[in-house]
Amino acid sequence: MKLRPFALTALAASALLAAGASFAQTKWDLPAAYPASNFHTETLTQFAADVDKASGGKLKITVHANASLFKANEIKRAVQGGQAQIGEVLLVNFENENPIYGADGLPFVASSYASAHKLAEAQKPALEKLLGTQGMKLLYTVAWPPQGIYVNKEITAVADMKGLKWRAYSPATSKIAELVGAQPVTVQAAELSQAMATGVVNSYMSSGSTGYDTKTYESIKYWYDVQAWLPKNAVIVNKKAFDALDAPTQAAVLKAAADAEIRGWKVSEEKNEFYKKALAEKGMKIMTPSPKLVADLRQVGGIMKADWIKRAGPEGEALLSAFDKSNAAKK
Numbered sequence: 001m002k003l004r005p006f007a008l009t010a011l012a013a014s015a016l017l018a019a020g021a022s023f024a025q026t027k028w029d030l031p032a033a034y035p036a037s038n039f040h041t042e043t044l045t046q047f048a049a050d051v052d053k054a055s056g057g058k059l060k061i062t063v064h065a066n067a068s069l070f071k072a073n074e075i076k077r078a079v080q081g082g083q084a085q086i087g088e089v090l091l092v093n094f095e096n097e098n099p100i101y102g103a104d105g106l107p108f109v110a111s112s113y114a115s116a117h118k119l120a121e122a123q124k125p126a127l128e129k130l131l132g133t134q135g136m137k138l139l140y141t142v143a144w145p146p147q148g149i150y151v152n153k154e155i156t157a158v159a160d161m162k163g164l165k166w167r168a169y170s171p172a173t174s175k176i177a178e179l180v181g182a183q184p185v186t187v188q189a190a191e192l193s194q195a196m197a198t199g200v201v202n203s204y205m206s207s208g209s210t211g212y213d214t215k216t217y218e219s220i221k222y223w224y225d226v227q228a229w230l231p232k233n234a235v236i237v238n239k240k241a242f243d244a245l246d247a248p249t250q251a252a253v254l255k256a257a258a259d260a261e262i263r264g265w266k267v268s269e270e271k272n273e274f275y276k277k278a279l280a281e282k283g284m285k286i287m288t289p290s291p292k293l294v295a296d297l298r299q300v301g302g303i304m305k306a307d308w309i310k311r312a313g314p315e316g317e318a319l320l321s322a323f324d325k326s327n328a329a330k331k
């Protein structure tokens with residue numbers, strides 16, 4: 001039989017419609033707080049591409065870098081309320097909500113990649129439970145490189161930090177300022193360059209990564225490689241949004257997340273050395289802290305840990321003792 005042109009078109013249209021019906025595409029927005037070139041954001045971009053591929057294009061995730069959609073400390077609430085389906089947060093930002101979020105922001109509890117990884121494992125069950133009660137699901141976490149002190153003068157003891165205008169990114173980094181007699185100002189990473197350029201701050205604690213991203217060397221000369229802690233970013237998803245996906249797409253998300261976690265930790269550790277070199281090349285002095293400065297900072301850390309244990313209660317103690325056990329065990 002010979003089909004007339006009209007019949008052909010109708011046939012093609014109905015075939016397209018049928019394909020469309022079985023191909024429901026979901027779009028997610030993923031707010032993130034760091035620049036597109038940051039290794040965390042690159043990990044996210046790859047994660048989104050992996051999900052796209054493994055789901056056969058059914059789930060499209062758009063990464064919004066550099067706090068362009070929500071400020072760093074607003075991302076968690078956005079995911080919780082469903083304004084964003086998925087997001088990347090800095091866990092320690094939310095320590096005032098629950099101390100469990102701040103376990104990886106305690107100075108000198110875990111200061112190498114190996115021990116930070118063990119701390120992440122010890123923190124995970126409590127974190128998953130806590131996020132679950134808030135209608136969210138943990139997908140993966142990745143550590144920032146070890147935290148050191150950016151400061152506009154040489155320091156040999158905590159007494160030298162008195163009066164500094166100190167940029168804080170979390171309750172714990174504000175607390176450090178209080179304990180050393182500095183003035184804390186909370187500034188998210190996306191606004192840090194400006195805060196330094198305008199003299200709002202002249203010091204802060206963070207990784208080589210953030211010093212590099214924010215061109216800290218243009219305003220501040222010294223970075224003390226204290227290796228005090230390795231805070232983590234976490235990628236979290238709204239549970240309703242996740243549950244609304246079909247099973248194969250859920251599996252694709254979980255697989256891509258597991259891959260992203262492995263990739264992210266590896267890149268973080270590799271880039272740690274790169275950042276230090278790059279900062280030095282830009283004229284920054286990478287300093288080994290004096291024994292006195294380290295001892296003083298450890299004392300500050302001790303106060304903070306004791307305070308955290310008091311606030312975190314039995315759950316916090318269980319977390320730390322699980323960590324201590326695995327950290328003491330031979331690898």
Ligand code: PCA
Binds near residue numbers: 169189205206209
């Ligand atoms: N960079 C982030 C958090 C920890 C880090 O290394 C920041 O400074 O905001």
